[in-house]
Amino acid sequence: MGQKEYLKNQQREVLQNCGLINPENIREYIARDGYQAMGRVLTSCQPQDVIEQIKKSGLRGRGGGGFPTGRKWEYAARAVNEDKYIICNGDEGDPGAFMDRSVMEGDPHAVLEGMVIAGYAIGAHRGYIYVRAEYPVAVERMELAIKQARELGLVGKNIFSSGFDFDIEVRLGAGAFVCGEETAMLNSIAGKRGEPRPRPPFPAVAGLFHKPTVINNVETLANVGRIFLKGPEYFAGIGTEKSKGTKVFALAGKINNTGLIEVPMGVTLRSIIFDIGGGIQKGRKFKAVLIGGPSGGCIPEDHLDAPIDYDSLLKLGAMMGSGGLIVMDESDCMVDIAKFFLEFTQDESCGKCTPCRVGTKRMHEILQRITIGEGKEEDISLLKRLAEDIRKSSLCGLGQTAPNPVLSTLRFFEEEYLAHIRDKHCPAGVCSRLVRFEIIPEKCTACSICARICPVEAISGEPKKPPYFIHQGICIKCGACQAKCPFSAIAKI
Amino acid sequence: MKSLEDLKKMKEETIQAMQLKEQPEPEYRVTVGLGTCGIAAGARAVYNAFVEEVNNRKIKYVTVVGTGCAGICKNEPLVEITGADGITYTYQNLTPEKAKAVTEQHLVQKKPVEAWLLATGRSLL
Numbered sequence: 198m199g200q201k202e203y204l205k206n207q208q209r210e211v212l213q214n215c216g217l218i219n220p221e222n223i224r225e226y227i228a229r230d231g232y233q234a235m236g237r238v239l240t241s242c243q244p245q246d247v248i249e250q251i252k253k254s255g256l257r258g259r260g261g262g263g264f265p266t267g268r269k270w271e272y273a274a275r276a277v278n279e280d281k282y283i284i285c286n287g288d289e290g291d292p293g294a295f296m297d298r299s300v301m302e303g304d305p306h307a308v309l310e311g312m313v314i315a316g317y318a319i320g321a322h323r324g325y326i327y328v329r330a331e332y333p334v335a336v337e338r339m340e341l342a343i344k345q346a347r348e349l350g351l352v353g354k355n356i357f358s359s360g361f362d363f364d365i366e367v368r369l370g371a372g373a374f375v376c377g378e379e380t381a382m383l384n385s386i387a388g389k390r391g392e393p394r395p396r397p398p399f400p401a402v403a404g405l406f407h408k409p410t411v412i413n414n415v416e417t418l419a420n421v422g423r424i425f426l427k428g429p430e431y432f433a434g435i436g437t438e439k440s441k442g443t444k445v446f447a448l449a450g451k452i453n454n455t456g457l458i459e460v461p462m463g464v465t466l467r468s469i470i471f472d473i474g475g476g477i478q479k480g481r482k483f484k485a486v487l488i489g490g491p492s493g494g495c496i497p498e499d500h501l502d503a504p505i506d507y508d509s510l511l512k513l514g515a516m517m518g519s520g521g522l523i524v525m526d527e528s529d530c531m532v533d534i535a536k537f538f539l540e541f542t543q544d545e546s547c548g549k550c551t552p553c554r555v556g557t558k559r560m561h562e563i564l565q566r567i568t569i570g571e572g573k574e575e576d577i578s579l580l581k582r583l584a585e586d587i588r589k590s591s592l593c594g595l596g597q598t599a600p601n602p603v604l605s606t607l608r609f610f611e612e613e614y615l616a617h618i619r620d621k622h623c624p625a626g627v628c629s630r631l632v633r634f635e636i637i638p639e640k641c642t643a644c645s646i647c648a649r650i651c652p653v654e655a656i657s658g659e660p661k662k663p664p665y666f667i668h669q670g671i672c673i674k675c676g677a678c679q680a681k682c683p684f685s686a687i688a689k690i
Numbered sequence: 691m692k693s694l695e696d697l698k699k700m701k702e703e704t705i706q707a708m709q710l711k712e713q714p715e716p717e718y719r720v721t722v723g724l725g726t727c728g729i730a731a732g733a734r735a736v737y738n739a740f741v742e743e744v745n746n747r748k749i750k751y752v753t754v755v756g757t758g759c760a761g762i763c764k765n766e767p768l769v770e771i772t773g774a775d776g777i778t779y780t781y782q783n784l785t786p787e788k789a790k791a792v793t794e795q796h797l798v799q800k801k802p803v804e805a806w807l808l809a810t811g812r813s814l815l
């Protein structure tokens with residue numbers, strides 16, 4: 198029996214309480230040194246010191262971009278205004294990601310503590326946690342945590358008799374990916390349409406209700422208390438030169454140990470997928486891993502030994518993103534995957550910028566025709582050109598990064614696109630219009646099960662006189678015959 | 691709460707209260723994973739089964755609590771049972787029926803159900 202075998206190769210910092218404490222009881226958080234960092238900061242640090250310490254720790258935003266948190270706070274601290282705000286970004290809209298949800302559900306007070314410290318640093322007295330309504334458990338636990346913290350005086354007026362006031366409220370989002378983008382979120386919280394607006398002015402100068410605002414990701418804020426508890430040097434001692442600390446990743450897709458992990462920055466994808474993730478399901482072969490969700494890129498076998506940090510991933514045409522890892526195996530078609538993500542971004546585009554609204558639609562149509570065998574040789578250069586235009590002329594990160602999955606699959610799997618276009622063949626056997634089902638004569642026993650299961654009567658033959666035969670013109674490629682054949686006598690080609 | 695001193699006092703009190711005692715009977719803490727992943731796999735029913743079973747049997751030395759995601763979502767519902775000796779037994783893929791059996795065998799007869807265990811180790815709490 199493994200001694201917590203699954204924790205091997207991990208380093209639990211942000212997730213130190215998740216799965217251990219009862220998140221609905223503030224005392225259990227306090228028993229684990231909770232709110233001590235906040236207490237010390239409020240009673241014995243100047244706001245400027247707080248910012249200096251965060252800078253020293255090297256903490257960078259975990260919401261995707263990796264912007265240095267200390268610098269973000271400094272800009273907002275310098276802005277002169279009576280009212281300032283802290284916003285915790287808990288939107289987490291990318292498919293396959295559930296890091297922030299788990300932190301909010303498992304250790305909500307760590308998020309609150311980080312927000313109060315951030316508020317103190319910049320001189321804000323009010324914070325909002327933006328969570329999608331599709332995360333009901335996270336919403337419930339955050340609300341309860343705020344209530345309990347308020348009852349103990351850990352948020353509210355005159356915290357720890359320091360004279361500092363800070364209160365926090367939860368704001369629900371309706372589950373739109375674009376509302377995770379900071380300026381769209383500001384509109385959404387203010388009750389307006391969730392559409393992005395140009396920056397500058399940056400939120401640190403004119404954010405929520407046009408007041409200086411810091412927007413930080415859940416995981417970023419959950420790191421803050423610990424940085425003060427253990428010291429910025431401790432934090433800066435983890436990770437790589439430019440990417441400090443740990444990162445939480447959600448493992449999804451064709452990997453054995455789907456779940457949530459935390460590792461120091463700088464470990465390799467190979468170590469995450471094979472040592473911690475337990476490798477690929479059903480003994481299949483690894484093909485690629487998508488990192489950074491619909492804005493990210495895929496990384497093939499050849500590059501699995503690259504260290505995970507903000508800069509190395511950008512060089513590979515992917516990005517850290519928020520930490521969703523979707524693993525794909527040999528049975529996945531990369532054109533189909535690119536199509537899936539483009540469909541997502543096209544759906545989620547708010548429609549404000551034409552290149553994003555119409556351009557992603559056109560790109561999706563091209564991918565659609567490639568997957569049904571009607572692609573043209575020029576389609577590849579057309580895709581690249583469109584991608585470049587959309588990237589350059591969209592206002593927000595959604596449009597700017599929407600072409601990434603297409604560009605990165607083109608970069609590493611161009612021959613797979615070409616197989617679809619030139620040979621009308623899907624090597625992974627996913628694109629149904631490009632595959633054929635055929636009966637293997639040597640294996641067929643003429644049991645007639647396939648002919649009876651076929652919904653369009655595309656299979657004929659005489660009982661007990663093998664082989665049976667599939668009429669390709671009638672076959673709709675549903676695969677029902679293959680699934681039901683007791684002798685594995687039907688092949689997908 | 692007015693000062694860091696108050697906070698430290700509450701910390702000490704809670705650690706005391708959470709400490710599992712050997713006397714008069716060895717105490718247990720049963721932690722059920724109630725993150726979205728656990729709930730989706732049926733953890734609420736498992737949690738209720740433990741609470742019900744412990745109440746019905748009028749067992750006083752067991753505390754049942756919920757917790758967040760421990761990270762091994764594919765093995766949910768996940769339940770950790772920690773004893774006064776500081777050793778944690780992690781059960782995987784539990785059902786309400788199995789929860790009742792675990793109560794009987796592990797918590798009453800003090801014999802962990804090996805077949806359903808994922809791991810054992812020192813408590814991290």
Ligand SMILES: Cc1cc2nc3c(=O)[nH]c(=O)nc-3n(C[C@H](O)[C@H](O)[C@H](O)COP(=O)(O)O)c2cc1C
Pocket residue numbers: 257258259260261262263264286287288289290291374375376377378379380412413414415417418519593594595
């Ligand atoms: C389309 C889009 C979606 C985003 N979704 C999220 C999200 O779900 N969570 C998040 O923290 N940041 C998201 N971001 C990034 C935010 O705009 C912002 O950079 C981030 O919350 C800043 O926090 P950080 O500095 O702590 O990373 C998104 C950005 C874009 C363009």
